[in-house]
Amino acid sequence: MATRMFPEMPTASSLLTAYASVSAFVMLVRTMFEQLVPLRLQNNAINLVKHYWKSSELIIDIEEKDGYNPNEMFNAAEVFLATKINQDSKRLRITKSLKEKHINIKLAESEEIVDSFEGVKVTWKYRSQQQKQLSANGFVPEKKYLELKFDNKKIGIIKDSYLPFIIEKAEEIKIQKKAAQLHNLRSQESGPFSYKQTVDLNHPSTFETLAMDQKLKKEIMDDLDRFVKRKDYYERVGKAWKRGYLLYGPPGTGKSSLIAAMANHLKFDVFDLQLMNVKDDSSLKDIILETSNRSILVIEDIDCSIMPDRKEPSSSSESRRDDPKFTLSGLLNFIDGLWSCCGDERIIVFTTNHKERLDPALLRPGRMDMHINMSYLTMDGFKTLAANYLNIHDDHRRFREIKQLIKSKKVTPAEVAEELMKSDNVEVALEGLVKFLKRKRARDDEDSE
Numbered sequence: 001m002a003t004r005m006f007p008e009m010p011t012a013s014s015l016l017t018a019y020a021s022v023s024a025f026v027m028l029v030r031t032m033f034e035q036l037v038p039l040r041l042q043n044n045a046i047n048l049v050k051h052y053w054k055s056s057e058l059i060i061d062i063e064e065k066d067g068y069n070p071n072e073m074f075n076a077a078e079v080f081l082a083t084k085i086n087q088d089s090k091r092l093r094i095t096k097s098l099k100e101k102h103i104n105i106k107l108a109e110s111e112e113i114v115d116s117f118e119g120v121k122v123t124w125k126y127r128s129q130q131q132k133q134l135s136a137n138g139f140v141p142e143k144k145y146l147e148l149k150f151d152n153k154k155i156g157i158i159k160d161s162y163l164p165f166i167i168e169k170a171e172e173i174k175i176q177k178k179a180a181q182l183h184n185l186r187s188q189e190s191g192p193f194s195y196k197q198t199v200d201l202n203h204p205s206t207f208e209t210l211a212m213d214q215k216l217k218k219e220i221m222d223d224l225d226r227f228v229k230r231k232d233y234y235e236r237v238g239k240a241w242k243r244g245y246l247l248y249g250p251p252g253t254g255k256s257s258l259i260a261a262m263a264n265h266l267k268f269d270v271f272d273l274q275l276m277n278v279k280d281d282s283s284l285k286d287i288i289l290e291t292s293n294r295s296i297l298v299i300e301d302i303d304c305s306i307m308p309d310r311k312e313p314s315s316s317s318e319s320r321r322d323d324p325k326f327t328l329s330g331l332l333n334f335i336d337g338l339w340s341c342c343g344d345e346r347i348i349v350f351t352t353n354h355k356e357r358l359d360p361a362l363l364r365p366g367r368m369d370m371h372i373n374m375s376y377l378t379m380d381g382f383k384t385l386a387a388n389y390l391n392i393h394d395d396h397r398r399f400r401e402i403k404q405l406i407k408s409k410k411v412t413p414a415e416v417a418e419e420l421m422k423s424d425n426v427e428v429a430l431e432g433l434v435k436f437l438k439r440k441r442a443r444d445d446e447d448s449e
């Protein structure tokens with residue numbers, strides 16, 4: 001009956017026979033394995049099978065130092081992990097060097113951070129360990145390292161994607177934090193070497209605080225953003241990766257402020273080339289070679305510091321120290337030559353108060369990529385200044401009157417900014433500005449009579 005109801009069910013005796021033959025086979029394989037494969041290989045093979053059978057954790061130690069050298073992977077991971085710190089963290093460390101403006105938040109020892117990348121869960125832990133040997137100066141050095149733990153089967157993703165991703169991210173974060181620097185470039189009087197003086201570019205000017213035509217402002221920002229993204233394009237067309245801007249306009253309209261805003265926006269260093277102080281071609285070359293990638297080379301007031309192309313250099317007997325020594329095309333060719341061999345992401349900016357005095361060579365298409373007119377203040381620009389200095393973000397009852405006064409007279413952003421700074425009280429400051437603008441109008445009318 002039972003066999004009829006479950007026709008496939010094996011009988012007890014057939015099961016026993018099958019078991020006997022399977023175990024005989026296993027015994028046979030095992031004996032063969034033990035006899036034919038040397039002991040060391042046997043262990044390896046067993047470990048290999050275990051390894052594939054059961055996944056286990058792999059721990060990578062990323063040490064702070066590689067011998068005496070800093071380990072870039074450690075630094076990058078620290079920077080990256082600072083962005084992963086969250087409210088679950090219980091203990092953190094804070095550091096700040098003399099030069100840094102920001103504080104750095106880091107993991108405290110043994111604190112864990114869990115991250116996940118392409119579906120792989122990883123755990124980070126900061127650790128340190130007292131070294132056994134004393135260093136030369138008698139200190140017991142500490143070995144610091146980050147511990148990265150993950151499923152050992154995912155080593156490929158970690159090594160080929162996650163760690164490179166962290167290096168890239170850290171680079172981006174470092175650029176964000178970096179203060180743009182200002183370098184003054186000139187020849188040194190007493191010696192053959194060029195001279196570079198460096199300070200942090202502490203100029204607060206940004207595109208947000210810059211009073212100028214909104215449309216033009218956006219055009220400039222878009223142009224800069226496009227420029228920095230086009231590495232591949234410049235490589236493909238075989239051109240040096242550089243861009244040139246000519247800023248022109250009367251004093252106090254924000255040419256230097258625009259340069260600072262560009263530097264702050266891109267986090268580029270500024271190299272201020274004081275051409276008047278450069279003796280000759282060879283010191284110019286030394287100086288230009290001091291400039292770094294991701295930088296803005298600035299030559300201010302070129303109508304005064306550059307010779308027109310057609311004029312021959314004056315003979316040494318009649319030349320004065322302050323005479324311009326370089327022609328524009330000479331200078332541009334020179335810089336092009338140096339940058340095409342060893343320059344990336346370079347911007348060059350010329351400024352002038354008198355565009356009409358410039359050599360036509362500079363104005364020819366292709367010489368400078370963008371000509372930017374920094375003009376007298378418009379109402380649009382005034383509103384930016386009112387927001388910056390007085391925190392006025394909407395309309396104000398005095399704006400109509402001010403609009404008329406600004407329109408009828410040429411007034412620079414610098415003049416208006418100075419008036420607005422005179423009081424924190426909105427009414428007092430605007431009253432002062434109106435008085436100033438009226439005085440200016442009366443004076444100008446007198447002058448023109």
Ligand SMILES: Nc1ncnc2c1ncn2[C@@H]1O[C@H](COP(=O)(O)OP(=O)(O)OP(=O)(O)O)[C@@H](O)[C@H]1O
Binds near residue numbers: 254258353374414
């Ligand atoms: N467009 C502007 N937006 C905001 N502030 C401005 C602007 N223009 C001038 N200022 C204010 O006036 C000061 C002087 O301006 P800035 O040095 O940028 O003018 P400039 O055009 O470079 O003048 P110069 O031709 O004399 O070099 C700035 O520090 C800033 O406070």
Ligand SMILES: [Mg+2]
Binds near residue numbers: 256
């Ligand atoms: Mg200036």
